[in-house]
Amino acid sequence: MAKILDEPRYVCALGGSQTVQAIHRAVPVFHSGQGCAARVSGDGSGTGYLATNTFPCSNIGETEVVFGGEGKLRDVIANALKVIDGDLFVVMSGCTTEIIGDNLEQVVGEFRDAEKPVISVSTPGFKGTNYEGHEWVVDAIIRQYLTRLPKGEKIKGLVNIWGPVPSHDPYWLGDLRELENLVRELGLTPNIIFGEHRGISNLNKVPLAEFNLLVSPWIGLGNVELLKELFGTPYLHYPTLPVGAHESSAFLRAVAAFAHIDPDFVEPIIAKHEEEYYYYIERSVSVFFENRTASKMFSTVTSAAQALAVSKFLINDFGLMPNTQYITENVPPEHQERIAEYFRKFNYGIEAEVVFSTDGYLIHRQIEEEYYAGPPLIVGSIFEKQIVKKLAGNFLCISTPFQQKVVLHSSYVGYHGGLKFLEDLYTGVYQTYN
């Protein structure tokens, strides 16, 4: 069987630049070909304080391939420090400069005493995906930047939150904000380094947190382990991005237990949320269950994080049944069995088959074969749109490539996120008979 990437849903490790870009006033500096930056920008991450076409880049050409590109990189870093108004410069290598053997660390090392911190990370496209690139970028920031900060006292109640990957997942920022809101309700102080008005000041607080909270099935595990090793910060690994009441309440209880927060404080918060949530659900219940075209069984075709979040919501909260779940971000083998295990622990002993595949064609053929007892519900990327149309099913686009909606700050996470998910899902169902 050919090693074929058909309908790519991820980009290469240089896509970790989106993680740098998501830290306000941090600057990715590419030591790569001139087209790499534009190629790895995810949905909606193209612009902001910086845009991909404002990233300093050595724009490697034939001359550098032959004679080496270190000199050009040196010029680009030196002048980037003069031209770009940034707080942290992260120099990232691409395929070409790695193959020709440019010494990134050595060139970046020459800027150790620069006015602004300059760090490096090896991110050639052939070495991994943008999801891994995200983890490598955070790793480099921890090792090369955070360890150089003056030591400080831990701040009581301060919690670093990690998980959603900027900016590849269209809802990443709204998801992070919603996690922030949930954690804040427990009386804790959330600390997230990504998005508006955070940036370096939040980054500098990372070593001072009481604990790290990782909300992700696998991405970021290496980072929270490293933070534990270097700063002695314990971490809670909570694999499920919580969507809807059932999962949000479970999330609040788990975080509260880890932080030794009194259940008597937490339960009234949960009760209030659930009361509000089910008020809205009750009012719309007929739309969900009294029609001819809604689905009863579903598959997801997306990243492990999104697949788990959506499956938990649709099964444990909303009472649907799973068919195969397709996990598409090229998950490294060492994480696969643990992730599959998460899909065997739904309510009532319900289990879902998991297929790890980067082959959209085979995924679609299997979806065609499977029995959904009516119109299938497929939650995935725009690549699923055609097959759903062919099967007269229901479709919700939640992951890259997205191209279906403009997402500014909305999210499917939390209590409100669950309602939003149902709004979007049943808007599609509703339109099939109106």
Next chain:
Amino acid sequence: MSIDVKSKLCGSRETRIGSITGYSGTLHDIGQQLSCSGCPEEKKRCFSQAAGCASGCALAQAAEINDVAIVHHGPAGCAAIAQVKPAFDLLANAIGRDRNNFAYTCTDMTEADTVFGAVDGLADVIVETYNRYHPKAIFIGASCVSGVIGEDLEGVIDNVKEVIGDIPIAPIHCEGFKSQIWASGFDATYHAVLKYIVKPPQKKTNKVNIIGFTAGMAWNTRADVIRLLGVLGLEPTFLLAASTVEELEHLSEATASITTCSTLSSYLGVGLETAYGVPFIRSLQPHGVTGYEDLARGLAKVVGKEAEMEAFLQEERNIYLPKIEQIKKSLEGKRAMVAMGPNLGANIARVLQEFGMKMEHLTAWHFDKQYDDGTRPQALQYLIDNSPNDFTYSVNHLQNFEYMNILNTLKPDIFISRHPDSAIWAMKIGIPSYCVYDEYNVFGYKGTLRFGKTLQDLIHNRSFAENLSKHVRLPYTDWWMNQKADAFLVNG
């Protein structure tokens, strides 16, 4: 100078026709240098920002063809171009064509592949792609990695020919590092089309090859194009958007080739003319009144129907010119800066001057002093010969820090650009801007009127740009904004 459609590589624009990516001067200076020494002296940059690469242009163009497969031989990130698929599916559907045989796959090269090579894997992916989708032709897209490690893409063809039979299998040599000019990617794709797909003519048809970016879907310009050609008894073949391999095979039989952008099209236009004698109309492009009429008359001359065309143009002039005159009154004297590819920029600058606006600065992403037949780009020459004022001209390679510096100094009434994520940057400093995304934006009298009205409105209601500029700041230091914009251009 000519094009050899049989050669393995077409080469970059730098090596073939002496194109450049760095220059700072004025329109008249360029005109003078072109007439004396041949080309403005190229400058290099000792600071640069990420631009765009040839493979993006090459493979996004190839992906517009409805029934081909593209097998991208590179790491996953390169294949992000595959995400154009849904949009082209919609386009094809809209004009009643299907793309069921289209595919965009990737070999997803790994570290081991960079050491041991991966042509065997490539052959497997080509065969698998064929078996899944049965495309009418397969393009093998090169990447920097496949180029640097020296993969033999031509060698793969023989290995897979036996298995998948007699469809064209065409490598596109669009390795990103081989050219600083992304438009070299257009040439690489057109070279593959000319070499592997176009067949020698069997007969002459009434088709006109329209070499452009889109198929004229915006504002239903498609209907306007069809009507214009209809006057001459001709029919359009829109290229490459939503085209088919069968259409491409017959490009050599067309009455003529025309284009909405000669930066894009010159290699194919000149190639078809050199190899098969299809006349390539060397007019201005059909933007604005002068450009539209120049193209229409150029095409009419080929078929000897000048009188019919004049009658048609007069009919349209009667409808639109009085309205365009009205718009001119409010645009007169307004100051503009334009940043685009070299050809469209020169065309748009001319249109603005037709409106009586004052060109303050023209930025070209790269600069072609000539095309493959040795001719000067017509729109540039027209501007040099006819511009009422000299103005500053830069060759910019999509360097945001340079054109933001220029914008901040000039503070024009409007900034007009054509590249994703460029127009919005002017708004960040409160300058109204417009992205001429679609090539048919200013097509004909009708488009010219629409464009003029849009500019009038943008200059009038500046609310969004003003509001935005109060709440964001540029990622550039004050030091940089106080330097000369060409401070980092050095002699190459």
